[in-house]
């Protein structure tokens with residue numbers, strides 16, 4: 001079943017590493033919400049009437065929306081779409097927005113049943129270096145309050161490999177998450193992206209690039225510690241206790257259709273991909289003129305194969321030969337031939353019809369996938 005994504009493009013301040021689309025000016029928040037509601041109307045048929053199995057409000061910082069704005073968005077969604085009774089409905093939130101009052105209001109007035117909280121670290125030094133808007137105390141308090149308010153389906157984001165995050169602090173960050181009993185965890189290696197403060201520092205030589213050895217060491221520790229605490233490593237960056245795999249993101253990884261609403265949001269119907277303009281002012285203006293500002297490309301068979309390999313090899317399920325055969329005989333022949341070297345090196349294994357990365361292979365996921373790409 002398909003998923004619905006809404007992009008809320010506002011943040012209190014720009015984190016130094018982040019290249020997502022957002023604005024730190026909230027001046028046009030009201031107009032933006034009106035445009036989101038309008039786009040929901042325009043795109044109502046994109047998914048062909050199928051019931052939504054997941055709704056995900058991401059960004060940006062959706063927790064900056066007021067409860068009334070969230071109510072408007074959810075009532076529009078339910079007026080336009082069937083929503084599966086057990087749908088996963090996630091709101092991304094930052095710790096400094098999650099007061100007990102806001103958490104209780106979310107429970108009472110919205111159908112949100114899962115929070116994805118951008119903790120990143122429990123160290124003030126790390127958080128200052130990242131330019132996060134919250135403190136270590138906020139991080140700790142919001143998890144306690146979210147659990148207290150009854151949000152037992154929680155996921156937190158953490159970042160490893162940053163210059164201020166020592167191995168001891170990384171172990172401490174994980175320990176706190178495990179102590180709270182958080183059922184899902186997304187851990188991302190710090191990456192240096194163009195167009196960010198960190199990217200500029202590295203380019204000017206004011207900051208060293210990410211220490212690959214430290215990042216690999218912290219990833220190794222993460223895999224071990226998560227396994228010890230009963231988490232399954234079901235995608236390179238994602239860990240969950242049983243029954244808590246993220247449904248929304250899993251549907252992306254399985255290549256299922258989704259509709260993305262909001263500036264910079266992407267949509268996929270199984271064959272073509274489209275993406276909205278990544279500019280709040282243009283987005284608002286276009287919707288005010290009853291136009292959805294997007295570009296579209298139809299994926300070639302090779303692009304579909306490449307995307308499938310790229311995403312599936314990152315998951316616990318791996319690449320399924322039945323799916324690849326369905327894409328065309330030439331892809332199946334190519335995949336089996338190209339996989340031989342990785343099987344011999346022990347970075348990939350075959351289980352029935354599925355090819356997946358071994359523990360060693362997980363350190364090399366993107367490079368391995370790229371070696372399978374076809375034109």
Ligand code: SF4
Pocket residue numbers: 010011012013014015018019020022059060061094118
């Ligand atoms: S990491 Fe999150 S809070 Fe920070 S700038 Fe990016 S979207 Fe905003």
